Amino acid sequence: MSADADAGTGAERGRVGGAGRAPGAGGGRLGRLGAHDAAARRLVDELIGRAVRGLPAMRLPAHRDGFVFTLRGDPPVAAGTSLRYAAIVALGVRHLPADRRKEALGGATVGELVTALTGRLEDTGPAAVTSLGDVALVCWAAAETGHSRLELALDRLAEADPADGRAVYTVDAAWTVSALAAVRDAGGPPAAERHLGRAGRRLLDGLRRGGLYSHEVGGTGLVPRYRAHVGCFADQVYPVQALARLGGDREVAAAAAVAERICAAQGAAGQWWWHYDARTGGVVEGYPVYSVHQHAMAPMALLDLADAGGPDHLDAIARGVRWLAAPPETGRSLLPGRAPGEPVTTWRKVARSDPRKAVRGVRAATTGLRPGWRLGSLDRRFPPVAIDRECRPYELGWLLHTWLVPSPRE
Template sequence: MSVTGGGSLARTDGPRLRRLAETDPAARDVVAELLRRALRGLPRMRTSEDGGFVFTMRGDPARPAGTSVRYAAIVALGAAFLPEDDQRAALGGDSVAEVVGALVARLGDTGPGEITSLGDIALICWAAAETGHGALEPALARLAAADPPGERPGERPVFTVDAAWVASALAAARDAGAASGTASGTEGHLERARDRLLAGLDGRPLFAHEVGGTGLVPRYRAHVGCFADQVYPVQALARIGDDRSVAAADRVAGRICAAQGAAGQWWWHYDARTGGVVEGYPVYSVHQHAMAPMALLDLADAGGDGRLAAIARGVRWLTAPAETGASLLPGGEPGEPVMTWRKVARDDPRKVVRGVRAASTRLRPGLRFRSLDRRFPPVAIDRECRPYELGWLLHTWLSPTARE
């Protein structure tokens, strides 16, 4: 795909968009419009203090709030597929190499600015591997120090999303080493990361919120896994690429696709023991246009089922959600900093429905108390947009790696 003209997509004929167009031209047009919005919106999400990215743009009109290293790394992963001139237009004057360089440099910081989150470190390593950064090896050493092997299996619980990002980062480093003809030295760590994810299923159809042990989440919701807990491991296992990993990823993908809503919704909370839906809302726009397609298309690249019809249904939900009737694609005029509204949610600010359904399904799988649907209808639109949503959108649809 070629991107020119300061954020105007001159051609939208990349391999993934072509495949989507063959299945559903209307869904392809939605994605093309979202890509145009992403390139307009990203420059407004840079922070003036450190050249990073805001945590969110909130409200109407949208205003920036907070900062996020994690989101900066995800933006870099997506913008890496742009030509350098378009990278600079999208990133407020910087190239992806400069953004990644600043992130890698921060891995050496100590004190108040030290990056300690395993997921953040993994994402920075992933971005460094994808972009061929010269300091990849010390970054990987930092990742290894943050994710040491346990003496016994199951003694070091890790959040599932973090575990998946570690595996994706190491798979990218392996591939970078193979492409450059150098040994990455990550084989042992990658094998442990793969085995941790596979063990996280433990005979269940889906992932819970943690792998490798217990204790990170309350007992009443230990059986629950969110949508992110499914798609990031599917992506990681697909990128690792051996037969066992791809087969496990395909099984998980099949379950979440079977549970997809009639209008294309990718639901939020699942029972990892049964594969059933614990609570459907919120439905997030980034799941619809980026995260589900990203995982499923990476799986197709690895030989799994691409499930393009499910991807198309999810994308089309954005334009007219059955729950609200209001599109999650506001404005769209040049200068508008919001790409999509963040989610459709229940009118339930205290998250009562999620808590009750987690506790009830812990005792009896499938128990839902359907009166909660009437008491807390999914009619609220979260008027917010975060940079990682744009990063994963670019990463998903600009990727040149899809196989025809």
């Protein structure tokens, strides 16, 4: 197999069925959403088309990380680079038809992108990739595309993942499980299966008494004590996805319990809130509300859970998607101007007019002292009326991955 040709990746070999369908066509997840809520389906269809057209503006062909960190402002200006965002783009773009893959990647193939990402894992010294989450995402992309350098990525993942009981960030732990589950599904080596067993147990054991995750698992010490009880939305959805993909009755039941908590807490207009108390399952602070949570990350986790035999949360998914078009906080859509070639799919978030993030800090501290303790005056002083005019490539990658990945039901 040639790692540099799209013909060598799993999506193109047909291992992942349905990859040749045009976005928005046919059944699958989009069909299930459309049968449940036609308006939400139309919005996702539009977002997918805009993502394909917008990704080339985020591409950095001359840079090894492949993609910018963000497009910020109106009109948008590129800033920074991101290896992990490029890996997420690879996970999403691989599900597009061949011509649209190249369109989204500015003429490159998915194989070429993953080759560049795995090459970054060979760097040493100051350029070395040491983040467990970054390595896990690259490994996941290599596994899903059947890349010839998967063994290298697996070796680096084993090196990056501490085996001595040290704490790791919950999101990194979840991505490690998802990556190794993809390796298992591709018929990976026994060592990867053993690593998956350890990583899965760590994630299961990290679930707190309140039915949610805090910001770290496998130990303590990464997070200041005053907010050690707090877990963000990402700390919930990535474990739901990972446990669902891991499979097994205990794992799916744990994922379903977390999903039930966040769905019960969902806002009246479909908002997926930001910070939770892992001890009680309550909301610590709702804002910001992020667009990517609404159109991609929440649906991604909940749909993976349903595909694993867990409960179906299509109502919550549809409400979350519809929030983008008419957020009551601002009265303005999170979709910027829809001109041809517009590189921004959605504005990044609705946030409080609180540039120093004081509300989040205060609420972490007060709920740490007494669960549920909220200072209502903060809501009045810092209303959630600010729109963050920014868009990042991982938002588009997860969007494509969420809605175009074929499910076992197909």
